[in-house]
Amino acid sequence: MKANQTKIEKFLATNETTFAIPVYQRNYDWTLIQCKQLLHDILEAGNNNETKAHFIGSIVYVHDDVYTASGLTELTIIDGQQRLTTITLIYIALYRLAKQLDNQMSKITRDNFEIVQRGLSKLIFVDISLDRQNDNPQRIFESLNSTGLELSQADLIRNYILMGLSRNNQEEIYRNFWEVIEKNAKDESLNKTRVSEFIRDYLTLRNKEIPNKGDVYVTFKKKYPTTTVDELKKILSELKSLSLFYNKLVNPQNEDDKDIRQQIEYINRLxxxxxxxxxxxxxxxxxxxxIDKPTLISVLSLxxxxxxxxxxxxxxxNALNKIFMNLYDKVEQESYLLSIQKSLMQRSGVHRFPRNTETVNAFKEKDVYNMKPKNRTYLLERIENYQNTEPVIIDGADITIEHIFPQNPDPKWKIELGAEEYNFIxxxxxxxxxxLTLSGNNGKLGNKPFAEKQVMNIEGKEQGYQFSRLWLNRDLKEKTKWGKQEIEDRANKIADRVLKIWEIPDIKLEEQSIRDEKSIFDAEPPTNYRKLNYATFLGERLEVKDVTKLYVEVFKRLFQLQPELFLGTPLGEKMxxxxxQENLRAPEPLVENYFIEKNIGSNQYKFDRIKEALTQLDLEEELMIKYAD
Structure with missing residues (x-):
């Protein structure tokens, strides 16, 4: 590798030089933001006579013959493409303006033409020339901290996969695999790439661990440390195959079957x-x-x-991450749907599949109006369209959410209901x-008394509830008043429909013995006399026979894992x-110079503290216990 300070105008003026952009490089992705910033820097340098040079970072290229720009027939750019392309475009604009000074659309004008020229002449960069035989372009590329638009995790992975290959292999791998993955892993409605997100999901599936969004590239390298052509084809074949299904999950419109498409749209909206x-x-x-179509639809609905x-x-x-990460491992091909249903139904605690009673109670009390609009729309559309042959579309339509008892009621409401019921509602x-209901005439109905909202027919336009074709308004047609009892009755009726739409599987679960191995969140409460057989934490079997020993061993490991969670915090004080150790009645060493009080309340108290810490560290599924026989 050789690095030299070089003027950009000299670099671009080198005779008989071709700049090759390899397939592993991203597209020209600079937006107006980056382009304006570069042009601003150029104008600033051109205007300031005291500025002798303006540094724009580095340009890294590979060749196999000589180390300087002069005399090269081809330079393969591996870093600096965006800046180099933008500066080239500026030179083209100068050239065209010099020929015809009437380009009103350009920010380069008659007035600043010479300033731009002076600014360009002051641009310098570090010219880094690599020899493929002696240098590692990928490692050097990773170590650079160039200015401009930050590379995505997918950009880094693409470079890692392709950079070390020959030109022919690069073309083959890119065209047959990576280009297809990039096309499929894209949100077509937003015209936004989702390759980084797709590979993150793929790694989650394979590693059974969810990488941080900024660590996808590092995780990929660790998972696939070698990149021979045959190995790459094997890895990328699976990625390419799964990207077809990822495409439909992100872009439901690409699913031809309307029933499947509908379910994916619901999942997408949520x-x-x-x-x-x-x-x-x-x-x-x-x-x-x-599996057949009904099974797929049942899984999507589930x-x-x-x-x-x-x-x-x-x-x-956050509990959903690990649930879905491991769920496919529970699938039994002979009883595909049932095995998934059982896996979800057997969960309890914060991981549970809510049963009907608690769902209904929470639903009737929930502040639906202030839910996120997308969730509220999904909820009301599903309720309205249940078994409806003519579906009603709320999103983007003239139909809006309506308070039956208004947010700012007409004074007549208080007179009709009485102060106590009025205030309670x-x-x-x-x-x-x-x-709450749906209406195409929300502005007309407004804060008027219920009787007026019910029959409103201004100018024969049938704004009132009694004219509505919507299911949500059907029971409002016959009401004579709207008070506490009517709201409760209507909530019960809608809740019944909710249970049918978002069904819970009607299956029988095997009774589990209290002594089976269970998550601490699912286990029966520990009495002060109950003994343990063992525990498993973070994949390690702990030979603990009582809750106190479990408490100490778990917190030893948690403290080593993340000590800042316990030092000077309310949780640490509870522990x-x-x-x-003189401050404690029954001290037990955690690590050097730190102790924990093991005589700290009942077994249930210790269980609660363990669960509190596991929840804060997102480790809810990492502790399994087995009671003694």
């Missing part, structure tokens, strides 16, 4: 992206005729029921499902963690 690793494999099974019921209850979303039921 943004259940966390289920994509699992759903890609299910989709692949359907494509390979391992995923919605599971996630939306949890949403209604407000259960933590306003404080407890205003934004709940029992008091009784101290640097001085």
């Amino acid at each position: 943004e259940i992206n966390v289920a994509f690793p699992f759903l890609m494999k299910v989709y692949e099974d359907y494509s390979n005729s391992l 995923v919605q029921s599971f996630t939306f019921r949890r949403f209604i209850l407000g259960l933590p979303n 306003k404080e407890n039921y205003l934004n709940t499902i029992g008091n 009784g963690i101290s640097k001085t």
Whole structure:
């Protein structure tokens, strides 16, 4: 490798030089933001006589013969393409303006022509020339911290895969595999690439561990440390295959079957992206005729029921990551759907599939009006369109959400209901499902009394509830008043429909013995006399016979894993963690110079503290216990 300070105008003026952009380089992705910044820097340098040079970073290229720009017939650019292309475009603009000074669209004008020229003449960069035989272009590329648009994780992976190959192999791998993956892993409605997200989902599926968004490239390199052509083809063949199904999950319009497309649209609208690793494999099974269409639709519907019921209850979303990450491993081909249903139904605690009673109770009390608009629209559309042969589309239509008892009621409401009932509804039921409906005349109905909203027919335009064709308004036609009881009755009726839309599987689960190995979140409460057989934490078997020993061993490992969670924090105080063992009644060493109080309450208290810490560290599924026989 040789590095020299070089002026950009000299570099571009080198005779008989071709700049080759290899296939592993990203497209020209600079937007107006980056281009304007570069032009601003050029103008600033051109205007300032004291500025002798302006540094624009480095340009790295590979060749196999000589190390300087002079005399080269081809330079393969591996870093600096965006800046080099933009500066070339500026020179082209100068050339055209010099020939015809009437380009009104350009930011380069008669007035700043010479300033731009002076600014360009001051641009310098580090000219880094690599020899493929002696240098590692990929490693050098990773170490650079160039200015401009940051490379995505997918950009880094593409470079890692292709950079070390011969030109012919680069072309073959890119055209037959990577280009197809890039085409498939794209949100077509937003014209936005999702290759990084797709590979993250793929790695989640393969590693059973979700990489951080900024660590996808590093995780990929660790998973696939060698990149021979044959190995690459094997890896990329699977990625290419799964990308076909990822494409349909991201772009439901590409699914030809309208019934399947409808379910994917629902999943897409709810943004259940966390289920994509699992759903890609299910989709692949359907494509390979391992399951039929009804099974696929049932699985897609099941995923919605599971996630939306949890949403209604407000259960933590982070629990979904590990649930779906491992769910495909539970699939039994002979009883495909049933095995998935059982896996989800057997969960409890924060990972549970909410049952009907708790779902209904939470649903009737939920502030539906202030839900995220996309979730609220999904909810109301599904309720309205259940078994409806003429579906109603809310999103983007003139239909809006309507408070039956208004947010700012006409004074007549208080007179009709009485102060007590009026205040109760306003404080407890205003934004709940029992008091909400859909209307194409929300502005007309406004804050008027119920009787007026019911029969409104201004200018014969039939704005009132009694003229509505919507299911959600059907029971409003016959009501004579709208108060607490009517809201509760309507909420119960809608809740019954909710249970049919987001069904829970009607299956029998085997009774599990209290002494089976279970997650600590699913295990029966520990009495003070109950003994343990063993525990498994982070893949390690712990020979612990009582809850106190479990408590100490788990926190030893958690403290080593993330000590900042316990030092000077409320959780650490609850644990009784101290640097001085004299402050504790029954100290137990955690690590050097730190101790934990092991005599700290009942077994249930210790269980609760363990679960609290595991939840904060997103390790809910990492501790399994087995009670003694």
